[in-house]
Amino acid sequence: MGEDLVHNKMLRALPPTFLVPLLYLFNRCWESGTVPSAWKSSILVPIYKGKGDRSDPASYRPIALTSCIAKLYEKMIKLRFEPLIDNSLIAEQAGFRKGGSTLDNLIQLDHDIKKAFTRKRVVSAVFFDIKKAYDTLDPFAILRQAHKFNVGNNFWKWCRAMLFNRIIKTRVG
Numbered sequence: 001m002g003e004d005l006v007h008n009k010m011l012r013a014l015p016p017t018f019l020v021p022l023l024y025l026f027n028r029c030w031e032s033g034t035v036p037s038a039w040k041s042s043i044l045v046p047i048y049k050g051k052g053d054r055s056d057p058a059s060y061r062p063i064a065l066t067s068c069i070a071k072l073y074e075k076m077i078k079l080r081f082e083p084l085i086d087n088s089l090i091a092e093q094a095g096f097r098k099g100g101s102t103l104d105n106l107i108q109l110d111h112d113i114k115k116a117f118t119r120k121r122v123v124s125a126v127f128f129d130i131k132k133a134y135d136t137l138d139p140f141a142i143l144r145q146a147h148k149f150n151v152g153n154n155f156w157k158w159c160r161a162m163l164f165n166r167i168i169k170t171r172v173g
Helices: 008-012 016-032 068-086 102-118 139-148 153-163
Strands: 041-048 060-065 167-170
Touching (some): 068 153
Antiparallel strands (some): 041 060
């Protein structure tokens, strides 16, 4: 639940007559490539990881509470574009993909190692663990990738609207 104090339970309980104006709002946002500023505001709540010095900020995981209405809108867009983007990804991309898991990559690696072993061959593997990957993501790189996927102007404008001029407030205590 974000600053707008709208909870998912409230959205689920809406009568059908309220869904039409909500869909109208979503369509206007999509067509204009803009989103309400309240959707771009988050309350950051630091959650203790359970280890480390409690006075060290690195001992906390930041959880951003955002508008449930914005999350519903994002989910609608995700469902619409996921098949298009999914078809553009390489088959080996398993993480962050519907029906996939990084476990799929581990199973494939295990298979490749066993196969190479029986053939007396060598297998090379490179692993990346990018610390704070989300925090260091370049929003311009996201927009360039969206353009490469040929997702259309509205999607590109929506990405731009959601990525820039965000407001994050930290809740302490």
